[in-house]
Amino acid sequence: MAENKEKSTIVLFSGELDKAIAAFIIANGAAAYDHEVTIFFTFWGLNALRKDEPVQVKKEWLEAMFAKMMPRGADKLGLSKMNFGGLGPKMIKHVMKKHHALTLPQLIELAQEQGVKLVACTMTMDLLGLQKEELLDGIDYAGVAAYLGDAADAKVNLFI
Amino acid sequence: MAENKEKSTIVLFSGELDKAIAAFIIANGAAAYDHEVTIFFTFWGLNALRKDEPVQVKKEWLEAMFAKMMPRGADKLGLSKMNFGGLGPKMIKHVMKKHHALTLPQLIELAQEQGVKLVACTMTMDLLGLQKEELLDGIDYAGVAAYLGDAADAKVNLFI
Amino acid sequence: MAENKEKSTIVLFSGELDKAIAAFIIANGAAAYDHEVTIFFTFWGLNALRKDEPVQVKKEWLEAMFAKMMPRGADKLGLSKMNFGGLGPKMIKHVMKKHHALTLPQLIELAQEQGVKLVACTMTMDLLGLQKEELLDGIDYAGVAAYLGDAADAKVNLFI
Numbered sequence: 012m013a014e015n016k017e018k019s020t021i022v023l024f025s026g027e028l029d030k031a032i033a034a035f036i037i038a039n040g041a042a043a044y045d046h047e048v049t050i051f052f053t054f055w056g057l058n059a060l061r062k063d064e065p066v067q068v069k070k071e072w073l074e075a076m077f078a079k080m081m082p083r084g085a086d087k088l089g090l091s092k093m094n095f096g097g098l099g100p101k102m103i104k105h106v107m108k109k110h111h112a113l114t115l116p117q118l119i120e121l122a123q124e125q126g127v128k129l130v131a132c133t134m135t136m137d138l139l140g141l142q143k144e145e146l147l148d149g150i151d152y153a154g155v156a157a158y159l160g161d162a163a164d165a166k167v168n169l170f171i
Numbered sequence: 172m173a174e175n176k177e178k179s180t181i182v183l184f185s186g187e188l189d190k191a192i193a194a195f196i197i198a199n200g201a202a203a204y205d206h207e208v209t210i211f212f213t214f215w216g217l218n219a220l221r222k223d224e225p226v227q228v229k230k231e232w233l234e235a236m237f238a239k240m241m242p243r244g245a246d247k248l249g250l251s252k253m254n255f256g257g258l259g260p261k262m263i264k265h266v267m268k269k270h271h272a273l274t275l276p277q278l279i280e281l282a283q284e285q286g287v288k289l290v291a292c293t294m295t296m297d298l299l300g301l302q303k304e305e306l307l308d309g310i311d312y313a314g315v316a317a318y319l320g321d322a323a324d325a326k327v328n329l330f331i
Numbered sequence: 332m333a334e335n336k337e338k339s340t341i342v343l344f345s346g347e348l349d350k351a352i353a354a355f356i357i358a359n360g361a362a363a364y365d366h367e368v369t370i371f372f373t374f375w376g377l378n379a380l381r382k383d384e385p386v387q388v389k390k391e392w393l394e395a396m397f398a399k400m401m402p403r404g405a406d407k408l409g410l411s412k413m414n415f416g417g418l419g420p421k422m423i424k425h426v427m428k429k430h431h432a433l434t435l436p437q438l439i440e441l442a443q444e445q446g447v448k449l450v451a452c453t454m455t456m457d458l459l460g461l462q463k464e465e466l467l468d469g470i471d472y473a474g475v476a477a478y479l480g481d482a483a484d485a486k487v488n489l490f491i
Contacts, residue, residue: 017483022329024193026252029374033344033490036454040475046483054189055252073266080253092346092375093400106393106458134196138266155200162327163177163206167482169342169490170193170329182489184353186412214349215412233426240413294356298426315360322487323337323366330353330489 017046018165022158025171026055026081028088028100028115034171035118041167042125049165050122051158053132056171057141058082059115060131066145074140081139085115123149130157177206178325182318185331186215186241188248188260188275194331195278201327202285209325210282211318213292216331217301218242219275220291226305234300241299245275283309290317337366338485342478345491346375346401348408348420348435354491355438361487362445369485370442371478373452376491377461378402379435380451386465394460401459405435443469450477 019041023034038048052060063084070078082088090099107114113121122129129150136142136152143152162168179201183194194210201208212220223244230238242248250259267274273281282289289310296302296312303312322328339361343354358368372380383404390398402408410419427434433441442449449470456462456472463472482488 022193022197024190024331030344033342033374036475037342037479040479044476044479044483046479054193073262077262077266102393102397103458106460110457112454112458134272137270138263138272140266155196156204159197159200159204159206159327163204165327167479167485167488168327168329169488170331171344171490182353182357184350184491214353233422237422294432297430298423298432300426315356316364319357319360319364319366319487323364325487328487328489330491 017044018048018161019046019167020049020051020158020162020165020169022051022053022170023056023059024054025091026058026088027091028103029090029092030171031056031059031085031088032115032118034169035115035122037169038127039118039121039125042122042127047128049128049130049158049161051130051132051153051161053135055081057131057135057139057146059085059088059119060129060146060150061141062145062147063087066142068142068144070140077139078141078145085119088115119147177204178208178321179206179327180209180211180318180322180325180329182211182213182330183216183219184214185251186218186248187251188263189250189252190331191216191219191245191248192275192278194329195275195282197329198287199278199281199285202282202287207288209288209290209318209321211290211292211313211321213295215241217291217295217299217306219245219248219279220289220306220310221301222305222307223247226302228302228304230300237299238301238305245279248275279307337364338368338481339366339487340369340371340478340482340485340489342371342373342490343376343379344374345411346378346408347411348423349410349412350491351376351379351405351408352435352438354489355435355442357489358447359438359441359445362442362447367448369448369450369478369481371450371452371473371481373455375401377451377455377459377466379405379408379439380449380466380470381461382465382467383407386462388462388464390460397459398461398465405439408435439467452478
């Protein structure tokens with residue numbers, strides 16, 4: 012029965028490639044073990060959910076600036092260390108390809124296929140002026156209360 | 172009964188505005204759901220608890236230098252990303268005000284009103300030469316043993 | 332009985348001195364309370380497990396470059412804040428010595444003596460081209476599945 016499934020939650024706060032990869036590897040692993048997994052994307056973590064092409068939406072000046080300065084989607088994220096102005100992510104992607112590891116966009120797709128619940132934090136969306144049209148399809152939208160409800164039922168709760 | 176309350180703990184290790192805001196939003200949310208919540212401030216996280224005016228205490232040279240270099244209180248913290256020499260925090264505070272979101276000092280005040288236990292890590296205080304007079308009133312002081320005792324009883328434990 | 336012991340897990344993702352120290356202080360504290368503790372070292376966290384002298388192993392060009400650019404062992408890690416090109420870690424080590432706090436290499440040794448399980452993430456080792464000969468003796472090797480198995484049984488799970 013569904014209520015007997017182990018539950019896991021991850022808050023993805025960070026907007027870096029390496030941390031997002033770690034979050035999705037853990038989430039996909041847990042989903043493979045039949046856990047009910049939720050990733051709650053907040054602050055910079057939301058950038059991993061952005062569509063990679065610009066979306067025409069009406070924004071005020073500051074929101075437009077945020078949108079321009081923040082990485083547009085999973086393929087544009089930098090590294091938390093050794094970023095070297097974008098060379099680091101290229102190096103990491105190169106070795107991941109060599110080892111036939113899934114890319115971050117592929118990890119996100121796999122997560123969606125496995126039923127991992129991807130939740131965008133609506134409060135951060137308001138603050139940064141991100142709109143639903145700009146984020147991936149098939150994700151959920153909720154606030155901290157929903158996250159806390161999931162976390163209180165879960166065995167494994169991580170903040171990344 | 173108190174012993175039946177859900178418990179949550181957060182270690183706030185990071186000294187950045189965005190991470191401290193996330194910690195307090197989660198903590199205040201959990202407290203609103205009647206969880207017993209503890210935030211354990213260690214390393215750079217302690218800076219969020221500093222009073223914003225200088226306090227006259229005797230310090231050795233290195234401790235005085237730490238005190239000078241680290242941000243003095245919740246209103247002085249930088250961002251973990253897009254800090255831009257202090258412009259980033261101004262931008263975030265601007266959009267938070269526009270959206271009527273609570274500031275970090277207000278979030279801390281609300282936490283104290285809701286009975287969230289704010290605990291300063293005494294080991295870090297020793298290392299960085301921070302003294303009780305320099306930190307906010309009404310907080311607790313403890314070491315890692317007390318944190319572990321709380322965490323072992325809690326359902327949600329996060330490291331931020 | 333072993334199966335009644337409290338369990339704790341830490342993912343050490345970050346490769347900075349201050350975060351590694353925090354991880355080991357929590358781990359050693361939990362072990363002192365007779366918890367079964369696992370630290371799972373992934374991504375930059377693996378650098379804390381590197382031997383401090385170069386080890387002769389065959390590497391391809393990019394792997395050799397990673398090995399050269401990443402800090403070689405617990406004594407070479409930088410700080411997550413106030414690193415100041417290596418001055419910060421010197422200052423922190425100085426105050427830790429003054430306060431008779433254990434150094435990171437000593438904290439690692441203590442963890443091993445207390446039976447804390449140190450697990451190197453084999454997937455990251457493959458990606459970064461790190462080989463067993465280059466890491467400390469007496470550690471374990473496993474993937475995300477083993478971590479998830481431990482975490483699902485544990486009360487305290489942290490991502491650092």
